[in-house]
Amino acid sequence: MSKIISIHSFRGGTGKSNTTANITALLAQRGLRVGVVDTDIQSPGIHVLFGLDEEHISRSLNDYLWGKCEIKDAAMDVTSILQQFKPGLKGQVFLIPSSIKAGEIAKILREGYDVGLLNDGFQQLLEDLQLDVLMIDTHPGLNEETLLSIAISDALAIIMRPDNQDYQGTSVTVEVARKLEVPNLLLVVNKVPPVFDFDHVQQKIEQTYNCRVGAILPHSDEMMVLSSSGIFVLKYPDHPMTARLERLASLLIA
Amino acid sequence: MDRPATQPGWGFLVRMALLGAVLYAATSWVTVFATTSSSAIAGNLRPGVAIPIFFGFAFGPLVGFVVGFGGNLLADTLTGFVQFPLDASSPRALAASLQINWQVANGLLGLIPGFAVLRQWCYQTREGLLKALALTSFAVVGAGLFAAVLDPFVFVYEDQTTIWQTVARDNLPLVLINWIYAAVIVPILLFNYAYRHLYGPAMLRAGLMQRVLLTVVISAAVPIIMLSIFLLEANARLNGGWSGAFGGVFFQLAVTILMTTVFILTNAALMAQSMTRPLIELSASARAMEKNTLTLAQAETLKATTGDDEIAQLSRVFGTMAQEVIQREQELRKHVQELQIMIDEHKRSDQVKEIVETDFFRDLKQKARAMRERGKAQPASTNE
Numbered sequence: 198m199s200k201i202i203s204i205h206s207f208r209g210g211t212g213k214s215n216t217t218a219n220i221t222a223l224l225a226q227r228g229l230r231v232g233v234v235d236t237d238i239q240s241p242g243i244h245v246l247f248g249l250d251e252e253h254i255s256r257s258l259n260d261y262l263w264g265k266c267e268i269k270d271a272a273m274d275v276t277s278i279l280q281q282f283k284p285g286l287k288g289q290v291f292l293i294p295s296s297i298k299a300g301e302i303a304k305i306l307r308e309g310y311d312v313g314l315l316n317d318g319f320q321q322l323l324e325d326l327q328l329d330v331l332m333i334d335t336h337p338g339l340n341e342e343t344l345l346s347i348a349i350s351d352a353l354a355i356i357m358r359p360d361n362q363d364y365q366g367t368s369v370t371v372e373v374a375r376k377l378e379v380p381n382l383l384l385v386v387n388k389v390p391p392v393f394d395f396d397h398v399q400q401k402i403e404q405t406y407n408c409r410v411g412a413i414l415p416h417s418d419e420m421m422v423l424s425s426s427g428i429f430v431l432k433y434p435d436h437p438m439t440a441r442l443e444r445l446a447s448l449l450i451a
Numbered sequence: 452m453d454r455p456a457t458q459p460g461w462g463f464l465v466r467m468a469l470l471g472a473v474l475y476a477a478t479s480w481v482t483v484f485a486t487t488s489s490s491a492i493a494g495n496l497r498p499g500v501a502i503p504i505f506f507g508f509a510f511g512p513l514v515g516f517v518v519g520f521g522g523n524l525l526a527d528t529l530t531g532f533v534q535f536p537l538d539a540s541s542p543r544a545l546a547a548s549l550q551i552n553w554q555v556a557n558g559l560l561g562l563i564p565g566f567a568v569l570r571q572w573c574y575q576t577r578e579g580l581l582k583a584l585a586l587t588s589f590a591v592v593g594a595g596l597f598a599a600v601l602d603p604f605v606f607v608y609e610d611q612t613t614i615w616q617t618v619a620r621d622n623l624p625l626v627l628i629n630w631i632y633a634a635v636i637v638p639i640l641l642f643n644y645a646y647r648h649l650y651g652p653a654m655l656r657a658g659l660m661q662r663v664l665l666t667v668v669i670s671a672a673v674p675i676i677m678l679s680i681f682l683l684e685a686n687a688r689l690n691g692g693w694s695g696a697f698g699g700v701f702f703q704l705a706v707t708i709l710m711t712t713v714f715i716l717t718n719a720a721l722m723a724q725s726m727t728r729p730l731i732e733l734s735a736s737a738r739a740m741e742k743n744t745l746t747l748a749q750a751e752t753l754k755a756t757t758g759d760d761e762i763a764q765l766s767r768v769f770g771t772m773a774q775e776v777i778q779r780e781q782e783l784r785k786h787v788q789e790l791q792i793m794i795d796e797h798k799r800s801d802q803v804k805e806i807v808e809t810d811f812f813r814d815l816k817q818k819a820r821a822m823r824e825r826g827k828a829q830p831a832s833t834n835e
Contacts, residue, residue: 339806348819359790368794369802376807377819392783393790401790 199323202449203333203350205343207366209240211356212387212414216442217334218246219430222279223446225288229329232272232322234258234293236315236346237336238305241295245425247275249294257296261318262310268293268318269325282431291326312342316349330450339370347374352381352449354411358388359398364405371406383411383448391415412445414438464510468517471506471561475499475522480529481710484703498710500629501636503557504587507564508574508641515561519594523557524549546605556598563590574645575758580638587637588630595626639718646725660727667719675715679708729762733769740773747781750774 204217217233224231235243235258244254256271272291280286296302323331333350335343347353355370357363367384374382386402389395395413403410417438420429430439478499503522507515527533527550538548546552564586572579599622682704687693690701736753739745753770756763806812 341811344806344812344815348815349822361793364792364794365798368799369806372799372803373806376803377816378823380823398790401792405792405794 199328199330200351200450201319201323201331201333201349202352202354203335203346204354204356205335205347205370206337206356206363207339207370208363209337211337211358211363213237213337213356214243214246214334215420215425215429216354216356216385216387216414216445217332218243218428219439219442220446220449221290221332222428222430223443224330224450225276225279225286225290226283228287230289230291230327231330231332232291232293232326232328233332233334234319234322235295235334236342237334238295238302239336241297241302242425243334244292244294244297246428247290247292248278248427249273249275249292251297254294254297257294257301258318259296259301259305261293262305262314267325268321272322272326279428279431282428291322291328293322312345315342316345319349338366339373344373344377347379348377350379352383353379354383354385354445354449355408356385356387359386359390359393368406371408375408381449381451382408383445384408385412385414385445386410387414388416389413411448412441414441459510464514467506467510468514468521471502471510471514471518472521472525475502475518475557476525476529478502478710479523479526481706483526483530484700496625496628496632498632498636500560500591500633501640503561504564504590504633504637505640505644507561507590508567508583508586508637509644510565511568512562512565515563515565516558517561519561520554520558524554527553543605550605552598552601552605556594559594559597560590563593573757574638574641575763577759579645580641583641584634584638587633591630591633592626595622595629598622636714643718643721643725646721646728649728650721650724657727657731659730660723663727664719664723667723668716671715671719672712675708675711679704682708726762729756729758729766733762733766736769736773740776745773745777747774747777750777 202220204213204220206213214235214237221231221233233243235241237243238259244250254273256266258268258271260266261268261271271293273294274289275292276286276289279290296305319331319333322328333346335346337343353374355367355374357367371382371384384402384406386398389398395415399410399413402408415438417429417436419433419436420438423429423432429436430442433439479495479497482497482499483495503515503519506518524533528535533548533550538544564583567583567586570582572582574580574583683701686701686704733753736745736749739749750770750773753766754774756766756770758764758766807816
């Protein structure tokens, strides 16, 4: 039974795209067929983690939203990129990127798009590509389209940093997600300074937000140095951070 | 650790003095055959001359003097140069039968270096060893001159040669050769003594230690063995073939070879330990650091390692690095704050209301519910 997993956050820079890419890779390693949609039309970024740039992208989500193509035409099979690290990979990964052409971004923001079409597209993908999981990399903040992603998700990971700018907004997001009755709602605390007691952080967050914590991810120098040039869990399969992400993946797919 | 204890007990000093005197007497007695051909007086070549000098450096002037004086007196008694009962007919006769100038001269060998104790030189460094060498030279030359100059006053010579002729003809060669012995052996003894805190039987199991030990022993043993065979064979030849193998200077050769071999082996063991032990300890510290079990005190000990060579430098650098890392971690842990999350509850419920009390939201919620119940049926695309 296929699942839709959304990765969301109140503010930008919390690590949504990185987390999405890493969870995708981990699920693919389990042999699943995973689709990833970059719905951050304003500032698309996840394609970078898969090593793609303008030359590689022919059709994008924008094209689908403008009715220029079917959504499956915008899907790129990026399994080979993962297979560079894991030659025997059994799963498959499809990326539906947002356009990175400045003109197209400006156009779609100016003109808007039919949010419902987006939802249709998601369902279409699940069918056409026979996906086990559809990962939605949302853009930050609450608006119609992110609310929609949340509404149709089977699992939602809300990413936050232990930062004062995130606390208030995240509490609103959690509350709204609860009202939308998301079956599997998890908080992810990212970029936690290693000097904090992680158990204590988890307790505090769970208490404050009355929501289960899916993972506490430490601030990592290796991650910073990798700087989204690749997928962390593929490059550092034995790193403790990878183990934490594995647990998160298990919780999301349960 | 490379300096004598500041206040050793008197019992300890007495024991050391006795030990030194016995050692000096024993080694002197064994090498009594070694004389320079021109000495008309009872002076001989002694590798053992290093002993009173070393004891002086290690335990101070008093112990040094006793070792030199007492050891020589004992040796003279054993070899018959001094015979009891002494001739007490006159002060001069007493002095002569006791060979007092020689006893005191040997005492000086230990007394003079003893004053280095006040300066607390570090015998792990080249600088310290050179200073020790200078003082050793001074002691050997001084003691030799002392005995030589007083000789004509103590003893009666048949030929009334001048003091300086005595000195030049008999004593200078003696002093020179004994100086060579002292100059070579004393620094080695001091060096090994300076590292004595490193020695222990367990070290012999470490791989690095065994390799170094083997290297030193082989490099020294091979020349010794070859030289020994040659010398014994030459000795036999000079005594008319192998039947005379045990004649001539066989005893002296055998003793010399034995003493040299013992010295080499002991030295090899000690030097190997002094070289490898710091490395082995450093490697253990590195492992501890990896497991995060290295303490600040251990790091500071490493940082304070004395010595000139690269191994000592490495230990110091490592100690400094480790100290910095451990201190930084401790500082960070001190500043760990409790996670403070302040949520303005009123604001939150207001903001939530803003979102959920819209038609769009209500509509969305309904559709979502329906979708979940029907299992992924598509909501109509009627949102604006």
